[in-house]
Amino acid sequence: MLPGDFGQAILGQAALPETVAAFRQELGLDKPAYIRYFDWALGAIQGDLGTSFSGRNASGADRSAEVVDKIAPRLWNTLFLASMAALIAVPLSLILGILTALYRNSFFDRSVNTATLTTISFPEFFVAYILILFFASLNQIFPSLANVDPDTNFGERIYRTALPAFTLTLVIVAHMMRMTRAAIINLLASPYIQMAKLSGASQTEIILKHALPNAWAPIATVIAFNLAYLVVGVVVVEVVFVYPGVGQLMVDAVRTRDIPVVQGCALIFAVTYILLNLIADIIGIVTNPRLLHPK
């Protein structure tokens, strides 16, 4: 169990037993955990994520924000960054994956593999710092701070989020690219590809027309997995680039024990994960209808 509660966390050194007790009573933290959980779950089913604990502590005036209002603008930022990274990373890794499958074991294949595996092996903050060093510090091409706000216009937003998007791209490309390559190479050994080869189809034709349609299912699963990661797991990149995303909000909420916000974030993360995986499964079935019929 997480030690401490909101009162103790927010008052810190100034916490007195009576003020902490007052906080507990006001926030309902004195009730048993299961009652609080069912209260929250009942609200969540009806679309009410509750109110944040913070902002209640002044002269009885309740200025606390709805959890939804706290999460919404940051979730939009996170989705923006995730989409930007995905728009670069997904086509790039598909193309690289297909090309490396096409020219497998060539010098090109090896160097792409080495490069992408190198970037995935480093921790994200390291990749981020390296990019900052070369593109913000030594050559001031991009800003090192991605501090966007709701008034930032679209172009400026893209410019400001360029470095975090590149960082995320470097971190996820290897996984998707290698999966694409492996799925295609795996199929190249199957009899129907041999057949296609014998009937005189070119290498490109074989891969794009015959192998790829059957490889979509595993590729879609890996892409979904990485997209989910882009939404739920980019706290480190947010901190390094000072990007106001939902990860930072959740970390702050955990630190101050603002449980309604933590629960709201967790719910959204879980939903994102499940939805993306569902979409991947649907893509798998649509591209390969045989999966609908058990053998």
Add this chain to the structure above:
Amino acid sequence: MKDKFIKAQQEKLTLGAIDRRQFMTSAIAAGIAIPTALSLASDAIAATPKKGGKFRMGLGHGSTTDTLDSGTSENHFTLVNGYTFGNHLTEINNEGKLVGELAETFESDDGKTWVFNLRKGVEFHNGKTMTSEDVLASYEHHMGEKSTSAAKGSLSPVRSIKADGKYKVIMELDSPDTDFPYIVSDYHISIRPAGDMTSGVGTGGYIVQSFEPGVKSVLKRNPNYWKEGAAHFDEVELLSIVDPNARQTALISGEIDAMDRVDLKTINLMKRNPNINIMQATGTAHYTFPMRLNVDPFGDYDLRMALKWAVDRQELVDKILLGYGAVGNDIPIGTANYFHNSDLPQREFDADKAAFHYKKSGHSGKIQLSAADAAFAGAVDAAQLMANSAKKAGIDIEVIREPNDGYWSNVWNNDAKGWCACYWGGRPAETMMFSAAYVAESKWNDTMWKTTDSAVKFNQLVKDARKELDESKKRDILYECQRLIYDDGGLLCPLFNSYVSANSKKIAHGKIAANWDSDGAKCVERWWFA
């Protein structure tokens, strides 16, 4: 070489690290003629503020739970932001002196009844003229029955507060306190228009345009600001950049003009950058290891003394603060305080004295010391260093690493732990610091130093000091108070940490205040673009 030296000395002079006389001495020693040296000195001091520009500052604090209500201001971001858009009855100026702010003057005949004469013609950002009604409402916000303002405790001695006309406020205290005007300069007690304590409307030099908790605060200059020679920038952007590397990169690449809390590990790399100034101010903030007298074995005078002699303070300054700080002398009053007792000999590591007192105490076995980095950065390492030096005196200290979560509730100021690491920001007035943690009735009395003869005497002396209007008598009393803590108290205070910040060379400023980081947290209204 000479130019470089003189330039460095000039910078020190502007920062207030040396005075005019020291500057002159060093300039003449460097072979510069007196008239030239004099003009160099005035150049450095008389750099006249210029108006204009957009000031962007990166701060190492800020959380999504921040608000514009000064009552719950709890980190350096909200502090700087609060001082930028709000004013208080009094303020501590960059010389460390208490002066009137929204109260033009303040006076008391007996230290018990305080009269604050408000400045006339001051306007809030919403156009309303500031009167005693607003001051009363603001104080009610912090003192009211239901208030959970962090200033409630420090305002508890106020028995009544009333207005006498539109521009006079009278506060009556329970008992005399000649340092009370210091309390009203507290960053929590900002003056806001009656009926609106939370939306960020103040009387300050800048008007809040937008505020996103944990992200940034955007402000623009208040064209009707009453204070002269302050608020020079046109626009201000305060950014919360918690990651030290991101903050430093932003400063180096010119995305911000100033930052607080430089990472000491990489400070030498920052120093090499020709466009950046590093600033250091040692104020009242200090790291302590309070021993609780009501927990065995710390009730024993000799054992406390043994531990006080067993710490290598200079080693802690060198290794924990990397030289950015000063040794402490087991008193919670630093050299930045006006009545700092400098007569007390500086305690140093002395294995013989420590062993002598340890033997006399008759204690044997391990002494447990609890620490977590929640107390201060490097607290666990500091405790380890203390255990190592104590070993040389034959004292066995066992360092217990505590979790950061709930540290202030479960470890610090808790009878379950007799000795732990702690941090204090310090107070501008000596009696305020004593009231916070050393008088018997304080709830934060973390040493429980209450019942020994010296402690009883100390409590009486603090009361006397609060009554005393005569400065030299007050000095004698406060010196004695410090001597009592130094000798008998449960306080082991080995370090005074410096505030280390950095800014672009484009920024100019006068002498830097040391009462808070960032020029007393008032850099936004005090600094300008050169």
